[in-house]
Structures are given as structure tokens and as C-alpha cells.
Amino acid sequence: MNSPVLGPGTDPDNGKNASGAHERMMSLALAEAERAFEEGEVPVGAVIVHESRIIGKAHNQKELLRDPTAHAEILAITQAAEALGNWRLTGCRLYVTLEPCAMCAGAILQARIPHVIYGCDDPKAGAMGSVVNLIQPVRFNHRVEVVRGIMKEPCQAILKEFFATKRSSGPET
Amino acid sequence: MNSPVLGPGTDPDNGKNASGAHERMMSLALAEAERAFEEGEVPVGAVIVHESRIIGKAHNQKELLRDPTAHAEILAITQAAEALGNWRLTGCRLYVTLEPCAMCAGAILQARIPHVIYGCDDPKAGAMGSVVNLIQPVRFNHRVEVVRGIMKEPCQAILKEFFATKRSSGPET
Numbered sequence: 176m177n178s179p180v181l182g183p184g185t186d187p188d189n190g191k192n193a194s195g196a197h198e199r200m201m202s203l204a205l206a207e208a209e210r211a212f213e214e215g216e217v218p219v220g221a222v223i224v225h226e227s228r229i230i231g232k233a234h235n236q237k238e239l240l241r242d243p244t245a246h247a248e249i250l251a252i253t254q255a256a257e258a259l260g261n262w263r264l265t266g267c268r269l270y271v272t273l274e275p276c277a278m279c280a281g282a283i284l285q286a287r288i289p290h291v292i293y294g295c296d297d298p299k300a301g302a303m304g305s306v307v308n309l310i311q312p313v314r315f316n317h318r319v320e321v322v323r324g325i326m327k328e329p330c331q332a333i334l335k336e337f338f339a340t341k342r343s344s345g346p347e348t
Numbered sequence: 349m350n351s352p353v354l355g356p357g358t359d360p361d362n363g364k365n366a367s368g369a370h371e372r373m374m375s376l377a378l379a380e381a382e383r384a385f386e387e388g389e390v391p392v393g394a395v396i397v398h399e400s401r402i403i404g405k406a407h408n409q410k411e412l413l414r415d416p417t418a419h420a421e422i423l424a425i426t427q428a429a430e431a432l433g434n435w436r437l438t439g440c441r442l443y444v445t446l447e448p449c450a451m452c453a454g455a456i457l458q459a460r461i462p463h464v465i466y467g468c469d470d471p472k473a474g475a476m477g478s479v480v481n482l483i484q485p486v487r488f489n490h491r492v493e494v495v496r497g498i499m500k501e502p503c504q505a506i507l508k509e510f511f512a513t514k515r516s517s518g519p520e521t
Contacts (some may be wrong), residue, residue: 237435241429243459262418276457300451315479339407
């Protein structure tokens with residue numbers, strides 16, 4: 176696992192977007208989504224940052240691993256917990272190109288991640304406001320701050336391209 | 349992974365409780381919860397059945413694996429998908445001693461599991477009716493039938509004993 180030190184302007188202590196840190200991290204998440212696309216997976220990527228270091232970076236691998244839990248966020252959370260030697264990811268920020276589903280929003284709550292930054296909404300399965308809002312205060316015993324819409328257009332465009340390609344190549348199995 | 353053929357009365361085609369099949373499977377899930385208890389983990393166990401065979405059996409290993417996603421259901425789902433070579437767990441039944449949390453309810457939706465049978469409710473984190481109901485029809489694009497309260501008392505008793513022991517041995521970290 177590479178753990179590059181982030182550039183100047185990164186603010187590891189909270190979710191604020193100091194000098195475009197959010198865009199830099201989302202670019203890395205998007206690069207992960209591109210890898211997923213190349214592998215024939217729904218193109219979603221995620222990055223987890225802790226104290227100016229990337230400790231989790233993954234893309235959706237549901238088809239490759241034949242595992243319904245192998246979403247980008249779940250894989251990145253498991254990596255990050257391994258890196259810290261602790262299941263509590265307090266002090267971490269999770270970047271993901273698409274609004275997390277219920278499973279991933281639930282995992283974010285389980286991991287006590289305080290800051291989530293995502294690219295585009297998921298009107299069909301999003302669990303941070305689109306279909307349901309699992310992270311609204313008072314519902315569960317953990318507070319998550321969310322920033323929405325960082326690099327929304329490219330995060331959405333890669334998904335649209337993926338599904339257009341799938342449709343043109345025949346019916347889904 | 350052991351894959352014993354289930355005894356008579358098992359109904360692999362749907363979630364009906366033919367001749368106490370639910371209790372037999374829940375007993376195995378409870379045995380998994382007991383293993384969790386012995387290992388110092390919150391005692392929750394899960395079993396997944398497909399066509400009269402157990403293809404997933406796991407207990408909570410969050411502390412051991414230092415992984416916030418290592419709930420019994422997630423581990424059992426990953427095992428079952430590996431056993432079938434497919435992330436779609438259609439035709440499966442998931443037994444779990446405690447009402448699934450949001451992460452696990454979301455994973456059940458992702459895996460397309462049609463039947464869930466659980467022991468006791470989780471008033472603090474349950475996502476199949478207690479805090480939120482993620483599996484209610486029309487919310488997401490998959491229907492889950494749920495049977496609640498199978499072997500409720502022993503499933504609840506082991507959790508109460510675990511937390512009483514934790515409290516008497518000092519404050520939680």
C-alpha cells in the first residue's frame with residue numbers, strides 16, 4: 176500500500192477543503208474508478224486519508240472477487256483499518272466518487288469515520304440522502320459530516336459511459 | 349467449510365419454517381455466537397443456507413481482525429459467495445442471532461438474499477425495523493422476506509451476559 180504524504184493545503188484535522196485538497200483526493204478516487212472501468216466493474220473508486228497519508232485506496236471489485244460486499248468503500252475501509260491496526264477510523268476522511276449505498280454508509284458508521292466527501296449522487300441506491308439518509312444526526316450513535324458534489328461531473332460521466340457501453344453490448348446478465 | 353446436508357423438514361425453496369428448520373439453523377448461528385463470546389467479541393453468529401446446504405457460517409470477528417466490516421453476516425456472505433462462485437445469493441436463506449445493522453442489511457440487499465431469519469431485535473442499531481427499515485418494499489430494488497424472533501430468548505441472553513461481563517470488568521475502551 177503506497178502512503179504518499181499529501182501536498183500543501185491538506186487539512187488532516189477536519190473535512191475542510193483547504194486549497195483544493197478535496198479535489199486532489201477525489202482525483203485519486205476517480206483514477207481508481209477508471210481502473211474499475213477497465214476491469215469491467217461498475218466504476219466507483221474510494222480513498223481514505225489519515226493525518227495527511229493515504230491509508231486506503233480501492234475500486235469496486237464485485238465481479239472480479241465474486242463478492243457482493245467488495246464495493247470500493249468496504250475494501251478501502253478494511254485496508255485503512257489494517258494500516259492503523261484498529262477498526263476505529265476516527266480522524267479519517269473517506270473520499271468516494273459515488274454516494275455510498277446502505278451497506279457502505281453502514282460500514283462508515285461502524286468504522287466511526289467522521290468525514291465523507293463524495294462526487295455524484297446515486298438516485299437509485301444512495302444512502303446519504305438520495306433514497307434514505309442513514310447518517311442524519313440522532314438516527315445512529317455516530318455523527319458523520321458529508322461534503323457532496325466534489326468533481327461531480329467526471330464522477331458521473333464515467334458511470335454514464337460504463338452503463339451506455341454495457342447497454343450497447345447486450346442485455347445485462 | 350463444512351457443508352452438511354440439512355435434516356428432514358428443511359425447505360430450501362423458501363423461508364418457511366418446515367418442521368422447525370429455522371430453529372435448527374438458528375441453533376448453529378447461536379453456536380457461532382458462543383464462539384464469538386469465548387473470543388471476547390460481541391456474540392453474534394450467522395449461517396447461510398442454499399439448497400439444503402450450509403455455505404456460510406461465521407461469527408463477529410471485529411476485534412480479532414481489527415476490521416469494522418467483520419460482522420458475522422458480512423463474513424458469512426463472503427463465504428457463501430465464494431462457495432457459489434457468484435455474488436448473487438438468490439435462493440439463499442440467512443440466519444443471524446441479532447437483527448442486522450445498516451451495513452449488514454445493505455449487504456443482504458447487495459447480495460440479493462431473499463430470506464432473512466433473525467433472533468432478537470437490536471433497538472440501538474437494527475436496520476430491519478428497529479432504528480430504520482432498509483428492507484421495506486419499494487425503498488430499494490430488491491425484496492427481502494424477514495422472519496423475526498426465532499429463538500429470541502437465547503439470542504438475547506448471550507448478548508446481555510456479554511455486556512454484563514464487560515461492564516463488571518471495567519469501562520469500555
